[in-house]
Amino acid sequence: MPPATRAHAPAGRPRDPEVDRRIIDAAVQLYGEAGWAGFSLEAVARRAGVGKASIYLRWSGKEQLLADALAARVANVADSDTGTLRGDLITLTRQLLRVYLGDARRAAHRIAVEAPGIPEVARRWTELRESQVLAARAMVRRGIRRGEIPENTSVTLLLDTLCGGAVMHIMTTPDGLVGQLVRDADRYAEELVDFLLHAVREANR
């Protein structure tokens, strides 16, 4: 991402990371509730309990703020190398479940709908999604190199069903059962990964 998308505090006045965090949290919540139509720097400042100047010191506009907020709270699936494919995929699934079960849930669904209508945010969002797909594909490729799964494994099928399965599981759970889902998330991630690793191995027998 170009460094110019984020303004810097003047020398000698270090930025307060707690203020950054409050602004980002407020941006994600407001966007999730009100969408792009209701997203303004004034409303984010009010919700974060900071002055508008604090936001302008950091971001040049609402497009940049929303893109940074999505990067920090929604598109935060990162590569992680636990040493085994199973471990990597469980970590990936837990990261996804945390996003879709957490405060960023509505923002995550909303940006998928609204991005085409907000070109400046859509460009960053597309980059963020692509880097997440690359991180996930890198995990699977390491598993193939280590001989954990067959060489002709369909990386696309495995990742579609893993990531899609986790998101669908959350979306089809009635609201009254979401609390239980949060408690069971770590175990569900293991069951999902094991189920799909069976598919990969059996498909290539």
Added chain:
Amino acid sequence: MPPATRAHAPAGRPRDPEVDRRIIDAAVQLYGEAGWAGFSLEAVARRAGVGKASIYLRWSGKEQLLADALAARVANVADSDTGTLRGDLITLTRQLLRVYLGDARRAAHRIAVEAPGIPEVARRWTELRESQVLAARAMVRRGIRRGEIPENTSVTLLLDTLCGGAVMHIMTTPDGLVGQLVRDADRYAEELVDFLLHAVREANR
């Protein structure tokens, strides 16, 4: 659904199904583009090329119209009994792919985000989703009864990964490749189903 949600034409003046279709199409498209905030009977009538009276003859309000449009164009995954589990699941996947690759794509994503804010539509939408989940579960249960898959198959894992995988596949495809996706949809449905049937069988060896 209570019959009162849909008005009936006066006796002796049969409704024109072509007008119904145009209104439903216009409603799905407008909702997908503009969301609930931009959804009005005036705008639907204009887009459908019909008079507002034609809509009021049929629907008592915009909530009822949107709910019927979602039932007709988005929540149209129906039970289908092809005689084999593989056949049933391929049919289900193709139905899903058609929704998410077709004109109702944006409406399908949008209602998942906006339903909590439109209580009268949310109630119908929840019923529609539940009846689709029941239809899908009935397919898998028939497969178990016929001995095609083991009795202790996790119906939830199989359907999460099947439906989620199909939707994720579409959502992670760059716009430039959607045309190819449409052409490959039938083959993808078969690959996805076969992959997951391997998982189910291997998980229970």
